[in-house]
Amino acid sequence: MSAPRVRPPKQRGSDPITGSALGHQPEALLAFLKLYGTLWSHGVLDQATKELARIRNARIVNCAICKSIRFEGARKEGLSEAQVEQIRDGYETSALSPRQKLVLRYTDVFLSGEPEPDAALRSEMLAHFTPAELVELTAGLALFMGFSKIAVSLGGMPDSLPVNVQPTPDWPLPAAGG
Amino acid sequence: MSWLPASGPGRDDFERSFALRPELFAAWREFAGIFWEKRLVDPVLLELCRLRVAQLHGARHALSTRTPEALQAGLDEAKLARLAEWWKQPGFTALERAALRFAEQFVLDPGAMSDEEARPVIEALGDAGTVAFIEALAIFDGFGRFCRMLDVQPVGASA
Numbered sequence: 585m586s587a588p589r590v591r592p593p594k595q596r597g598s599d600p601i602t603g604s605a606l607g608h609q610p611e612a613l614l615a616f617l618k619l620y621g622t623l624w625s626h627g628v629l630d631q632a633t634k635e636l637a638r639i640r641n642a643r644i645v646n647c648a649i650c651k652s653i654r655f656e657g658a659r660k661e662g663l664s665e666a667q668v669e670q671i672r673d674g675y676e677t678s679a680l681s682p683r684q685k686l687v688l689r690y691t692d693v694f695l696s697g698e699p700e701p702d703a704a705l706r707s708e709m710l711a712h713f714t715p716a717e718l719v720e721l722t723a724g725l726a727l728f729m730g731f732s733k734i735a736v737s738l739g740g741m742p743d744s745l746p747v748n749v750q751p752t753p754d755w756p757l758p759a760a761g762g
Numbered sequence: 763m764s765w766l767p768a769s770g771p772g773r774d775d776f777e778r779s780f781a782l783r784p785e786l787f788a789a790w791r792e793f794a795g796i797f798w799e800k801r802l803v804d805p806v807l808l809e810l811c812r813l814r815v816a817q818l819h820g821a822r823h824a825l826s827t828r829t830p831e832a833l834q835a836g837l838d839e840a841k842l843a844r845l846a847e848w849w850k851q852p853g854f855t856a857l858e859r860a861a862l863r864f865a866e867q868f869v870l871d872p873g874a875m876s877d878e879e880a881r882p883v884i885e886a887l888g889d890a891g892t893v894a895f896i897e898a899l900a901i902f903d904g905f906g907r908f909c910r911m912l913d914v915q916p917v918g919a920s921a
Contacts, residue, residue, distance in 0.1 A: 589892070
């Protein structure tokens, strides 16, 4: 584990996010949590699809925190740990569905040095997703990648963490202790 | 126009594309705008990094815009003309060079960033400023890619 480049604020609570280095910018953090909660819990795209893209991103960017997290909503929609295990290089020959593989291909292009889908990929995406769903998926990828890179850049990342199932982000934030 | 066969209301292709998810777009605007409106980082420094990230992505929409707060703070277009080769061009301060190096590494591979590369930025911006700077980079990187993925057209392109 590397040393953290930015230490958490001295006056911090017990919440793992607000008590992290991100707590140095509480207003920005609140705005981010609103954005993230809107993406996950007030969207038009199913949560299992977003989770698939999020976990693929986490593994490519190599964010140990993001790799360890599973969101409850996606699990309830049927994204099992056995399926999550297949979100790795070589997924094209896995038992994942054609739609799931398509999302992973789109994610890989997003994360590449040339983030531009070719005509065939665009056409396939339009056959499986509405325009609003495509905007949500692409914006989600931007946030997943951004959050992973923030975590990596701040340093202090452990080498690995156990799988940790968490409530799906929502907005307004659920009441504390609720 | 983006390859999406639908669009919402907006002044340019980015807004018309993102407007297909209006609640999400509103929340995005609130988050992405906070770094400029609250001056969490010097707006000229931030604009240099925003445009450099856009150059790396070939994100034509981002390259076609200038952030008002940066213009008000004295953004120099002549300097922007040298931005693509900032490392061998004159006129960039030590902090600007350190921030541009950090921004490029953030885009390419943040896991490969060394403490030596990060230190000048953290020392200059402090903990709170560094967090804001990195969060802004995440927006620039993520939504530069968003624009490339959806082929969002630059401002001024015909709809």
